[in-house]
Amino acid sequence: MRSKMSISLTLVFFAFLGCRTLVRCAYQDDPFYYDKFPDGFLWSTATSSYQIEGGWNSSEKGENIWDRFTHTCCHIEDNSTGDVACDSYNKIQDDVQLLKSLGVSHYRFSISWSRIMADGTNATIKSGGIDYYNRLINALKKANIEPMVTLYHWDLPQALQDIGGWENELLVGYFNEYARTCFKRFGDRVKLWLTFNEPFVVVWVGLGFGAHAPGISDRPGEAPYKAAHTIIKSHAEAWHTYDNEFRSTQKGRISITLDSDWKGPKDPNSADDKAASERAMQFKLGWFANPIFKNGDYPDVMKELIANKSAEEGRSTSRLPEFTESEKLRIKGTFDFFGLNHYTTQLITTQYRSDKKPNYGSDMDAKESQDPSWQRAGSSWLYVVPWGLRALLNWIKDNYGNPELYITENGVSDRNASLQDDHRVEFYRNYINNVLKAIKKDGCNVKGYTAWSLMDNFEWAAGYTEKFGLHYVDFSDPARPRKAKKSAEFYKQLIKDNGFNAPTSASAPTVGPRHRASSVLFMVVTLLVKFLM
Ligand code: PNW
Numbered sequence: 001m002r003s004k005m006s007i008s009l010t011l012v013f014f015a016f017l018g019c020r021t022l023v024r025c026a027y028q029d030d031p032f033y034y035d036k037f038p039d040g041f042l043w044s045t046a047t048s049s050y051q052i053e054g055g056w057n058s059s060e061k062g063e064n065i066w067d068r069f070t071h072t073c074c075h076i077e078d079n080s081t082g083d084v085a086c087d088s089y090n091k092i093q094d095d096v097q098l099l100k101s102l103g104v105s106h107y108r109f110s111i112s113w114s115r116i117m118a119d120g121t122n123a124t125i126k127s128g129g130i131d132y133y134n135r136l137i138n139a140l141k142k143a144n145i146e147p148m149v150t151l152y153h154w155d156l157p158q159a160l161q162d163i164g165g166w167e168n169e170l171l172v173g174y175f176n177e178y179a180r181t182c183f184k185r186f187g188d189r190v191k192l193w194l195t196f197n198e199p200f201v202v203v204w205v206g207l208g209f210g211a212h213a214p215g216i217s218d219r220p221g222e223a224p225y226k227a228a229h230t231i232i233k234s235h236a237e238a239w240h241t242y243d244n245e246f247r248s249t250q251k252g253r254i255s256i257t258l259d260s261d262w263k264g265p266k267d268p269n270s271a272d273d274k275a276a277s278e279r280a281m282q283f284k285l286g287w288f289a290n291p292i293f294k295n296g297d298y299p300d301v302m303k304e305l306i307a308n309k310s311a312e313e314g315r316s317t318s319r320l321p322e323f324t325e326s327e328k329l330r331i332k333g334t335f336d337f338f339g340l341n342h343y344t345t346q347l348i349t350t351q352y353r354s355d356k357k358p359n360y361g362s363d364m365d366a367k368e369s370q371d372p373s374w375q376r377a378g379s380s381w382l383y384v385v386p387w388g389l390r391a392l393l394n395w396i397k398d399n400y401g402n403p404e405l406y407i408t409e410n411g412v413s414d415r416n417a418s419l420q421d422d423h424r425v426e427f428y429r430n431y432i433n434n435v436l437k438a439i440k441k442d443g444c445n446v447k448g449y450t451a452w453s454l455m456d457n458f459e460w461a462a463g464y465t466e467k468f469g470l471h472y473v474d475f476s477d478p479a480r481p482r483k484a485k486k487s488a489e490f491y492k493q494l495i496k497d498n499g500f501n502a503p504t505s506a507s508a509p510t511v512g513p514r515h516r517a518s519s520v521l522f523m524v525v526t527l528l529v530k531f532l533m
């Protein structure tokens with residue numbers, strides 16, 4: 001009797017310990033972690049050209065697809081444009097001053113392709129545009145801030161859209177020429193390059209459902225796959241150009257920035273939900289990461305599902321294009337680190353849809369939802385789920401061999417003009433704490449963190465209604481003055497401390513109720529087991 005009881009209690013005890021190591025259980029309930037980031041950890045903040053520069057037709061700059069999109073009714077929530085935006089085209093010194101005050105080691109910004117090549121080709125190189133980026137880079141270097149430069153943050157020269165945009169494979173060559181020009185002109189001072197920002201958003205939001213420029217939505221089961229194919233090849237060619245022609249003299253590093261949410265299983269104990277979660281991750285992140293970071297090709301689950309559906313639709317070939325064997329070899333391994341943008345999390349279950357029109361969104365047979373307890377932000381898609389970042393970092397570690405990784409964007413929006421952005425302070429505190437746990441507890445190879453964004457700016461289809469800035473910008477004042485929010489002060493202190501200092505006893509937070517309950521349970525079980533044995 002006593003031995004039976006002791007066996008069952010021992011089992012309860014180990015089951016309890018086991019629960020503490022289960023992914024969801026552990027990540028969500030893991031208490032705040034006080035420690036420092038590794039020495040040399042890179043702290044940064046980011047912007048992009050169209051969102052901040054303005055000067056839309058200065059210095060013979062050519063028109064790009066966002067100029068065209070915002071100048072055509074009625075794509076933007078508040079009918080605004082990026083014609084002036086934060087006026088960063090005229091405010092280099094102001095921006096560098098904000099960065100200096102934050103104490104960041106790096107600043108991530110993007111180059112506007114049509115500012116330095118009006119029609120996107122070598123035939124129209126513009127010295128005024130090149131001069132602007134030279135002045136910005138020099139001002140950063142003088143302030144001891146390293147530039148991290150994105151070549152393509154969504155503002156394609158309109159002339160290249162006019163020949164079909166990313167659906168036209170000729171863009172591989174044009175992008176390569178543009179990249180080469182940037183390496184030549186700026187590579188003596190720029191040591192960190194990103195080819196593309198979030199190709200997923202480019203092809204799905206821009207060419208799938210058309211909420212972003214160029215606003216194409218008539219072939220959501222084909223255009224995104226075709227454009228992604230060109231973008232992956234363009235990335236690979238630009239990487240090889242850097243590798244062959246510039247790496248040995250300039251000694252920089254180059255990769256791509258992919259965006260991914262964490263798409264976890266709705267019920268972590270359901271095998272079906274786990275399979276759906278895996279499919280959704282492969283369709284979102286694997287679409288681009290599998291070719292570049294793994295084997296030169298799309299994930300098997302994508303190839304299989306899209307081929308089957310295409311056959312059912314009576315097509316002779318899959319809607320997902322195929323890479324040739326030599327293209328696969330050319331694409332595989334074209335990275336020097338993993339660039340990751342992350343904002344939010346969803347819960348995934350299986351859902352079979354028989355949409356009339358083939359559609360990337362339904363190809364993956366998955367449905368997403370959110371936990372009703374998750375805090376909302378100013379953007380309808382953004383739910384605050386800090387532990388999701390840790391889960392995602394671990395998924396990347398396990399799927400792509402734990403590459404060196406830079407978080408190139410993470411941040412939260414609101415619709416307020418308040419400088420007292422306590423919710424943003426909490427967001428950064430908790431998300432960054434999960435990065436620290438991923439490094440220290442899970443061994444993820446994260447080397448840097450970037451807060452999106454340096455300042456409020458043009459938030460694409462939402463115009464100026466959604467604000468992500470560490471700094472407030474007054475868009476009603478022609479001088480576009482900037483002011484630090486509470487979150488800027490918080491980020492500054494965090495960078496200074498390189499982590500989270502353990503609280504002094506006076507300010508120590510009380511242990512959360514769940515954690516306290518599990519400690520008590522632990523003690524009771526231990527005592528019972530001892531007593532019975
Ligand atoms: C990123 N989503 O875009 C971009 O890189 C930034 O330019 C942008 O301002 C920032 O995130 C905030 O939106 C995203 O729907 C746009 O999940 C949409 C999504 C994610 C990222």
